Each structure stands twice: as C-alpha cells, then as structure tokens.
Amino acid sequence: xxxxxxxxxxxxxxxxxxxxxxxxxxxxxxxxxxxxxxxxxxxxxxxxxxxxxxxxxxxxxxxxxxxxxxxxxxxxxxxxxxxxxxxxxxxxxxxxxxxxxxxxxxxxxxxxxxxxxxxxxxxxxxxxxxxxxxxxxxxxxxxxxxxxxxxxxxxxxxxxxxxxxxxxxxxxxxxxxxxxxxxxxxxxxxxxxxxxxxxxxxxxxxxxxxxxxxxxxxxxxxxxxxxxxxxxxxxxxxxxxxxxxxxxxxxxxxxxxxxxxxxxxxxxxxxxxxxxxxxxxxxxxxxxxxxxxxxxxxxxxxxxxxxxxxxxxxxxxxxxxxxxxxxxxxxxxxxxxxxxxxxxxxxxxxxxxxxxxxxxxxxxxxxxxxxxxxxxxxxxxxxxxxxxxxxxxxxxxxxxxxxxxxxxxxxxxxxxxxxxxxxxxxx
Numbered sequence: 061x062x063x064x065x066x067x068x069x070x071x072x073x074x075x076x077x078x079x080x081x082x083x084x085x086x087x088x089x090x091x092x093x094x095x096x097x098x099x100x101x102x103x104x105x106x107x108x109x110x111x112x113x114x115x116x117x118x119x120x121x122x123x124x125x126x127x128x129x130x131x132x133x134x135x136x137x138x139x140x141x142x143x144x145x146x147x148x149x150x151x152x153x154x155x156x157x158x159x160x161x162x163x164x165x166x167x168x169x170x171x172x173x174x175x176x177x178x179x180x181x182x183x184x185x186x187x188x189x190x191x192x193x194x195x196x197x198x199x200x201x202x203x204x205x206x207x208x209x210x211x212x213x214x215x216x217x218x219x220x221x222x223x224x225x226x227x228x229x230x231x232x233x234x235x236x237x238x239x240x241x242x243x244x245x246x247x248x249x250x251x252x253x254x255x256x257x258x259x260x261x262x263x264x265x266x267x268x269x270x271x272x273x274x275x276x277x278x279x280x281x282x283x284x285x286x287x288x289x290x291x292x293x294x295x296x297x298x299x300x301x302x303x304x305x306x307x308x309x310x311x312x313x314x315x316x317x318x319x320x321x322x323x324x325x326x327x328x329x330x331x332x333x334x335x336x337x338x339x340x341x342x343x344x345x346x347x348x349x350x351x352x353x354x355x356x357x358x359x360x361x362x363x364x365x366x367x368x369x370x371x372x373x374x375x376x377x378x379x380x381x382x383x384x385x386x387x388x389x390x391x392x393x394x395x396x397x398x399x400x401x402x403x404x405x406x407x408x409x410x411x412x413x414x415x416x417x418x419x420x421x422x423x424x425x426x427x428x429x430x431x432x433x434x435x436x437x438x439x440x441x442x443x444x445x446x447x448x449x450x451x452x453x454x455x456x457x458x459x460x461x462x463x464x465x466x467x468x469x470x471x472x473x474x475x476x477x478x479x480x481x482x483x484x485x486x487x
Contacts, residue, residue: 099126099127099128099137099138099191099192099193099195100127100128101125101126101127102124102125102126102127102138102189102191102195102196102197103124103125103127103197104123104124104189104197104199105122105123105124105125105172111199111200111201111202112199112201112202113201113202113203113204114148114177114179114201114202114203114204115179115203115204115205115486116179116181116182116203116204116205117179117486117487118179118486119176119177119178120176120177120178121174121175121176121177122140122174122175122176122177122187122189122199123172123173123174123175124138124172124173124189124197125158125170125171125172125173126138126170126171126172126173126191127160127168127169127170128168128169128170128171137191137192138153138173138189138190138191138192139153139189139190140153140175140187140188140189141187141188141190142185142186142187142188142201143185143186143187143188144183144184144185144186146180146181146183147179147180147181147183147184147185147201147203148177148178148179148180148185148187148201148203149177149178149180150175150176150177150187151175151176151177151178152175153173153174153175154173154174154175155171155172155173155174156171156172156174157169157170157171157172158170158171158172173189177201179203180203181203182203182204182205183203184200184201184202184203185201185203186198186199186200186201187199187201210485211283211485211487212274212275212283213274213275213283214274214275214279214281214282214283214285214286215239215243215274215281215283215285215286215333215334215337216240216243216244216247216274216281217274217283217485218283218286218477218478218481219236219239219240219243219330219334220240221481221484221485222236222330222477222481223236223237223240229467231465231466231467232467234467235329235330235331235466235467236330236467238330238331238334239329239330239331239333239334240334242331242334242335242338243272243274243281243334243337243338246270246271246272246337246338246341247270247271247272247273247274248270249270249271249272250268250269250270250271251266251267251268251269251270251271251345252268253271254271254342254351254352255345255346255351260345260346260347260348261346261347261348262347266345271338271341271342271345272337272338272341277452278344278451278452278453279337279341279451280336280337280338280340280341280344280449280450280451280456281334281337281341281449282451283482283487285449285450285451286478286481286482287475287478288384288385288448288449288450288455289328289333289336289385289447289448289449289471289474289475289478290471290472290474290475290478291384291385291386291448291450292385292386292388292389292448292450292455292457293326293328293446293448293471294386294471295385295386295389295390296389296437296440296446297325297471299389299390299393299437300325300437300438300440303393303396303438304410304411305396305399305410305418305438306438308413308414308415308418309415309418309438309439310324310441311415312414312415313415313441320441320442321442322442322470323442324441324442325441325442325470325471326440326441326442326444326445326446326459327442327444327445327446327468327469327470327471328445328446328447328468328469328470328471328474329445329447329466329467329468329469329474330467331445331447331466332445332446332447332458332459332460333447333448333449333474334447335447335458336447336448336449336456336457336458337449339449339456339458340449340450340451340454340455340456341451343453343454343456344451344453344454384450384455385448385450385455387455388450388454388455388456389437389448389455389457391433392433392434392436392437392457393433393434393437394434395429395430395431395432395433395434396431396434398425398426398428398429398431398434399421399422399425399431399434401425401428402421402422402424402425402428403421405424406420406421406424408421422435436457436459439459440459444459444460445459445460445466445468446458446459446460
C-alpha cells in the first residue's frame with residue numbers, strides 16, 4: 061500500500077506539472093498509465109521538441125522513459141508504430157534500466173526504451189509509443205530530402221561551419237575568411253565578366269551564368285566533391301613514394317629527408333582549395349586555360365597586395381578529360397614517360413642519376429612534349445600548400461608556396477573535418 065500511495069502522490073504532482081507546462085528529462089510529460097500492472101508513466105525524451113525532422117540517409121534514435129511500480133523490467137510493454145506505411149521504418153526497441161529518485165527522495169524503478177527510426181521516403185507520419193494498457197506518447201515525424209539548404213552551400217557551408225569552431229587561430233580564421241570570400245565572389249561573378257564573347261576555346265557558344273554554383277552537382281564546390289581533395293592527395297602520395305625521380309629531387313634539396321616536416325609531403329588549406337574550385341569551374345566553361353587562369357578571386361587586380369591574389373601560386377595543373385580526382389593524378393604522372401625517354405636517350409641510369417642530370421632530362425622531356433602535370437607532382441613537398449578540386453568534367457590541382465604565417469593542415473586533418481561536417485548535417 062505504501063508504494064502504491066507514493067505512486068498516486070507522484071502521479072498527482074506530475075499531472076500538475078503537465079498542466080503547468082513543466083518538463084522532465086528534456087521531454088514533455090506524457091499520458092499517465094497508473095492503472096497498468098507494471099508501467100505507471102511514459103515520457104518522451106525529445107529534448108523539449110514534440111516533433112522532429114529526419115533526412116533521407118540518416119537515422120534518429122527515439123527514447124521514452126517508462127516508470128514502473130516494481131523493479132520488474134517492462135520489456136515488451138511498449139510498442140512503437142508509424143501511422144503511415146513506407147514513410148519511416150521503426151526498429152526493435154531495446155531497454156536500459158535507469159536510476160530514478162522522486163522529489164521526496166524515494167527511489168523508483170524506471171526503464172528507458174530506445175528505438176532507431178530510419179526514413180524511407182519524403183513525407184509526414186506520426187510515430188506512437190504505446191503501452192499495453194493503451195497509454196501513449198506521440199511524435200509528428202517529417203521526413204525530408206537529404207539535400208537541405210546547408211547542403212546546397214557545398215564548400216561554402218563547410219567553411220561557415222568551420223568558422224563556428226572554438227579555438228581557431230588567427231591564421232586559421234584568415235584562411236577561412238579568405239576562402240569564403242573567394243567562393244562568394246565567384247558565385248557573384250558572371251561568366252560574361254571574364255568571357256565577354258561567351259564562346260569557349262573551341263568557338264562554341266556557352267550559356268551565361270554564375271562562375272560557381274555550390275548547389276549544382278556538376279560544380280567543383282558541390283557537397284559531393286568535398287572529399288576530392290583527399291582522394292587526389294592519397295594517389296599523389298602513393299605515386300610520389302614510388303617515384304625514383306622524386307627521391308633524387310628530395311635528396312638533393314634536403315640534407316635529412318627522414319626529418320622533414322610532415323614527412324616531406326605537402327600541406328593543404330581552405331584558400332588553395334577554394335582557388336582550385338574556382339579555376340576548375342572556369343576551366344569547365346572554357347575548356348582550356350581560361351582568360352583568368354590562376355586568378356583565383358573575382359577581385360583580382362595585378363600588383364594589388366590587398367587582393368586575394370596576393371598569395372603566390374607556383375603552378376596550377378588540370379586534366380582536361382572527364383575523370384575523377386584519383387584518375388587525374390594518375391594521368392598527370394603518366395607524363396613521366398617523356399622523362400624516362402629523355403633519361404634513356406641521354407644514357408643516364410636512374411639508380412645513379414644526379415640532380416643536375418635529372419634537370420637536364422626534364423628540360424629535354426619538356427622540349428618533346430607536355431610534362432607540367434608531372435613536374436607539379438614531382439616538386440610538391442612540405443614547403444608547398446596544395447589543393448585539389450574535381451567536378452563532373454575534370455580535376456585540377458593548385459600548388460603555391462607556403463607563407464610561414466599561413467594556416468596549413470595535413471590532408472588527413474582536412475578530410476577528417478570534411479567527414480565530421482558531412483556526418484553532422486546528415487549527408
């Protein structure tokens with residue numbers, strides 16, 4: 061009798077809390093179930109929100125708290141159902157025991173029922189958690205397409221998200237704001253601003269519009285292309301590690317290769333990635349090194365150190381044929397065949413070549429064909445900041461000299477941020 065009286069008292073107090081709009085456990089207080097043999101109350105845990113949204117491709121964990129008259133587990137005492145078929149799928153509930161002490165210091169048994177909800181198609185439904193005695197709590201569930209407004213901002217949305225992080229250095233803030241400015245200006249820039257004839261390098265008419273549009277899947281700054289920077293870098297690092305000519309270059313340039321910062325590999329940052337994206341988009345329109353090649357910002361003015369272009373780009377290379385970032389880097393390395401031919405023609409042996417002999421072979425190879433893509437990869441090291449961009453039409457890489465005061469990240473650090481961001485927004 062004592063326990064039942066306490067439950068009645070608690071139920072009365074909690075019911076009063078409902079009427080006054082009080083909240084417990086971060087969720088609205090649900091209907092009382094005082095007549096049930098085991099479950100006396102059921103509450104939603106929704107962090108104060110009666111309804112929730114879920115995007116295609118993501119999942120939602122939904123929780124309810126069940127208060128009981130005894131320590132017996134209320135397993136199978138609550139069922140989760142959806143009012144409309146096909147909108148969401150509801151997993152099997154699992155239960156975890158909770159420690160609960162009421163306002164009077166009395167201890168009571170409580171359990172948390174947890175279920176995962178997965179969206180199946182866009183629409184609205186009602187998710188109901190119902191006990192065997194018929195008491196229930198409900199959520200209005202809205203399933204939306206994964207492509208939200210934030211996702212439509214692509215790289216720009218990623219940069220804005222980064223700017224909200226705590227603990228950023230001044231160099232990091234400068235880099236992020238610089239990249240943000242580059243992308244915003246490119247999204248305002250019209251193709252006719254830099255290509256008045258609206259004819260590409262093949263003489264074909266092109267449609268006017270913004271140079272960069274993060275919401276277009278064909279754009280280098282689209283959300284689907286954010287991993288391209290790391291994908292390209294991994295192939296670059298793999299091929300550099302196997303390249304005999306690169307070993308000759310590093311051995312000549314640095315006395316102790318083993319102690320080089322970042323293992324002698326290049327860094328990356330947001331500015332150079334943004335610049336790569338803009339140049340890649342211009343290339344997609346023009347089909348070649350466009351009239352503003354290398355001018356990464358729409359506010360570029362020659363000799364103006366206050367413009368974004370004040371950073372010194374060492375080189376920029378693009379692979380014209382449609383390819384993903386990894387394949388493009390492989391094709392860039394393919395130009396090494398010209399160097400191999402030059403080495404053979406000069407009578408050199410790779411195992412005993414000097415740096416001076418390599419330079420001579422590179423000069424001769426350059427006279428016989430294009431090797432700029434290869435030398436871009438050959439010389440990229442820890443003194444450089446490199447950024448890659450890829451669109452539906454091709455892939456591009458920028459390499460620029462590193463300013464000691466400039467923010468830099470390893471490619472792995474950058475891609476970890478990309479992964480964290482995409483997971484957070486449910487992409």
